[in-house]
Amino acid sequence: MQSFATYSRRSPLEDSQELRFQDMLMHFLNPYINEAVRDYYQRLLLEPPLVYPYYVDVVESRRVNGFRGFILSITLDVTPVVGPHIYVGEDRLTFExxxxxxxxxxxxxxxxTYDLPLNWQHIVKER
Structure with missing residues (x-):
């Protein structure tokens, strides 16, 4: 089982304009992230996991249609959780x-994929 204490995620130590922009972007993208995660994990788990904005890392962003073009691509690494922030996996999502x-x-x-603790095994679907 992966615990919060041992999970290594780059955590900012202070606020910055870049961090505020990233946090605003995560608020905007969070419903789309959670929909994609729910769709993936519905075949594996009875309870849909959630992705909180602070469990998202931006891997890459780029303009699809050139300089000052407004079609953008963003790739994110996300860590879905259930219950009291129990990690169920790690996933990479690319949005346009x-x-x-x-x-x-x-x-x-x-x-x-992370193994769930015994007291959360009841949400794992039979295979």
Missing amino acids: VSSGPEVKLINYTHLK
Whole structure:
């Protein structure tokens, strides 16, 4: 089982403009992130996991259609949790964001699965 104490995530030590922009972006993208995660894990778990904005790392962002183009791609590493922040896995999601705003999931890659503690095994679907 992965515990919060042993999980190594880059945590900022102070506030910055970049961190505030990232946090605003995560507020905007969070419903799309959670929808994608729920869709993936519904075949594995009876309870849908959540991704909190502070369990998201930006891997890459780029403009799809050149300088000052407003079709953007963002790749995120996310850590979904259930219950009292019990990690269920790690996933990489790529979204395309364009005018509207329109957000489309382009790619979903499951990177790692964590075993749930015994008292949470009841949410694992039978295979």
